[in-house]
Amino acid sequence: MKTFRVVLGLLPFIIGSCNSVKHVTGNESPSRVVVAYVTSWSEVLPDPQYMTHINYAFGHVNETFNGVKIDNEERLRSIVALKKEKPDLKILLSIGGWGSGRFSEMAANEQNRLAFAKDCKRVVQAFDLDGIDIDWEYPTSKAAGISASPADTENFTLMMRDIRSAIGKHKWLTLASAAGADYIDFRAINPYVDLVNIMSYDMASAPKHHSALYPSGNSSSITTDEAVKAHEAAGVPINKIVVGMPFYGRGGNLMPRGYNMWTAASSEEFTPRWDKEAKVPFLENKDGIFVLGYENVRSIAIKCEYIKEHGLRGAMYWSYDGDNEQSDLRRTVAESIMSGKVYTDPRPFRVLVIAENGGHHVAFTNTGLRWLESLGEQMNFTVTRITSARPIVNDDYLAQFKLIIQLDHVPYSWPDAAQQAFTKYIDEGRGGWIGFHHATLLGNFDGYPMWQWFSDFMGGIRYINYIEPLADGTVYVDDTTHPVTAGVPTSFVIPDDEWYIFDKSPRPQTRVLAHVDEDSYTPTSNIKMGDHPVIWINEHKKARNVYFLMGHSPKLFQVKAFTQIFENAIRWTSED
Numbered sequence: 001m002k003t004f005r006v007v008l009g010l011l012p013f014i015i016g017s018c019n020s021v022k023h024v025t026g027n028e029s030p031s032r033v034v035v036a037y038v039t040s041w042s043e044v045l046p047d048p049q050y051m052t053h054i055n056y057a058f059g060h061v062n063e064t065f066n067g068v069k070i071d072n073e074e075r076l077r078s079i080v081a082l083k084k085e086k087p088d089l090k091i092l093l094s095i096g097g098w099g100s101g102r103f104s105e106m107a108a109n110e111q112n113r114l115a116f117a118k119d120c121k122r123v124v125q126a127f128d129l130d131g132i133d134i135d136w137e138y139p140t141s142k143a144a145g146i147s148a149s150p151a152d153t154e155n156f157t158l159m160m161r162d163i164r165s166a167i168g169k170h171k172w173l174t175l176a177s178a179a180g181a182d183y184i185d186f187r188a189i190n191p192y193v194d195l196v197n198i199m200s201y202d203m204a205s206a207p208k209h210h211s212a213l214y215p216s217g218n219s220s221s222i223t224t225d226e227a228v229k230a231h232e233a234a235g236v237p238i239n240k241i242v243v244g245m246p247f248y249g250r251g252g253n254l255m256p257r258g259y260n261m262w263t264a265a266s267s268e269e270f271t272p273r274w275d276k277e278a279k280v281p282f283l284e285n286k287d288g289i290f291v292l293g294y295e296n297v298r299s300i301a302i303k304c305e306y307i308k309e310h311g312l313r314g315a316m317y318w319s320y321d322g323d324n325e326q327s328d329l330r331r332t333v334a335e336s337i338m339s340g341k342v343y344t345d346p347r348p349f350r351v352l353v354i355a356e357n358g359g360h361h362v363a364f365t366n367t368g369l370r371w372l373e374s375l376g377e378q379m380n381f382t383v384t385r386i387t388s389a390r391p392i393v394n395d396d397y398l399a400q401f402k403l404i405i406q407l408d409h410v411p412y413s414w415p416d417a418a419q420q421a422f423t424k425y426i427d428e429g430r431g432g433w434i435g436f437h438h439a440t441l442l443g444n445f446d447g448y449p450m451w452q453w454f455s456d457f458m459g460g461i462r463y464i465n466y467i468e469p470l471a472d473g474t475v476y477v478d479d480t481t482h483p484v485t486a487g488v489p490t491s492f493v494i495p496d497d498e499w500y501i502f503d504k505s506p507r508p509q510t511r512v513l514a515h516v517d518e519d520s521y522t523p524t525s526n527i528k529m530g531d532h533p534v535i536w537i538n539e540h541k542k543a544r545n546v547y548f549l550m551g552h553s554p555k556l557f558q559v560k561a562f563t564q565i566f567e568n569a570i571r572w573t574s575e576d
Helices: 073-084 101-107 110-126 152-167 185-192 226-231 261-265 297-309 328-338 362-379 416-427 452-456 554-558 558-575
Strands: 033-039 053-061 069-072 089-097 131-135 172-178 195-199 241-246 271-275 280-284 290-295 314-318 351-356 381-386 403-408 432-436 463-468 470-479 489-495 500-502 511-522 533-537 545-548
Touching: 033 195, 033 328, 033 403, 053 073, 053 101, 053 131, 053 226, 069 089, 069 110, 073 089, 089 110, 089 172, 101 152, 131 152, 131 241, 152 172, 195 314, 195 403, 226 297, 226 558, 241 297, 261 280, 280 297, 290 432, 290 452, 297 328, 297 351, 314 328, 351 362, 362 381, 362 403, 362 554, 381 416, 403 558, 416 452, 432 489, 432 558, 489 554, 489 558, 545 558
Parallel strands: 033 053, 033 314, 053 089, 089 131, 131 172, 172 195, 195 241, 241 314, 351 381, 351 403, 403 432, 432 545
Antiparallel strands: 053 069, 271 280, 280 290, 463 500, 470 489, 470 511, 511 533, 533 545
């Protein structure tokens, strides 16, 4: 934990109340914990369903080396008030942090040390806390710009002994520990502590991972797995080991300022990659250089499975407010550790993308292909692109693919064999399908008759017109319950699109997920359809399918709501 970091910028569910978390006593098998560090400087109020413990950061050793001072006491009180919602929630004051000093002076003097321990008891009682977390970074080291002494390790043990004596055996006493298990005599402090929160992050900077689970060519001299083993070897019982995870990214000199983990991962400036050995993602710049190591849902879930497989006590993360608005990371931790959800790393699968090789949609297509390849790194799929339907010669060709994406490709000029194979693929549910924009260019075009089956697939519609001047439009979600729209805002703006007009609404024969407000067009247009669905699915087909009417401008991939709904569609249509 640190009060600052050298970081450049950087499935809805309900969890029932968990069992009371038990201290380690005798041969009991204690319940797992999720420890969330919540900072004094954030205004985000945590949702207590996501954790068993909150470590409030920070308190400090006071200027006279004999007491505790607390940052933002009012915020601490608001955090403690969360126990009204969840009585089992444990709240600790974390004392220390990067650059927080005066530990060495306090711990070296018996009078000061006893007074500090007594003040810890006062703070616990005054704020109705459940214990104390010590985040002294790091005993015997001046790396944080604080005083240090060779005697710090021994005095650390005495400090933990005195705090335990002061706060009593029923309160929690925990600590944050460096990944290498250095600086602390863990066998000596073991009788006094309940949890050891390993800071298995900040272990390197780009072009290396800072939180790799296992070694790879991109990892540093230590990984999360090696940090756990180092703590076991140092004498920490496995039922006290808590694995730390970062909700932030760590960049190097080539990472521009102003980006956090989430904005960088969705920016066209960078390409997300997946390190299959280290089990973490990273970003490359346009020159193919590793510029940011970070975490995503996949890597966090894998770490949670690691915790369970190795019989460790639980997970810790720094910090709560580093997650995105959808709570993807903290929800993943809670589902896995608290609710016991089993995560299986996605098996590799193949996606067929039919995309035109030219025309005025080529910028959207090329941006979409780059986005898909990046997402494939995260979801473990590979993309095969074809520029016409001619390679689809039979059923066996399509059997290779779990999902077909018609990325702005017309529904005419398909050879008979391709039509027959595709029809069986959809009607018999042999895989999933996602179509964009040009996929509803239904009618008699370029000397080809309309493919009636495809028209019926799209709700019995026929294309009749479009808005030629590109227009922004506000899309409203009709169905917020469907997996495709999960976590998507109820309205969002689609930029610079051609809004197709059909001879009728597909609504009677399809399940409409979203529509466009034609009065929102900018610039305005008199070409209107009335009821104008823009995202829909046909539930009469066995194949899971989603159609998106939008798909003209590459600007779409800068709209978070669009990329979220596209990713949701891929997950849903490719599910077994």
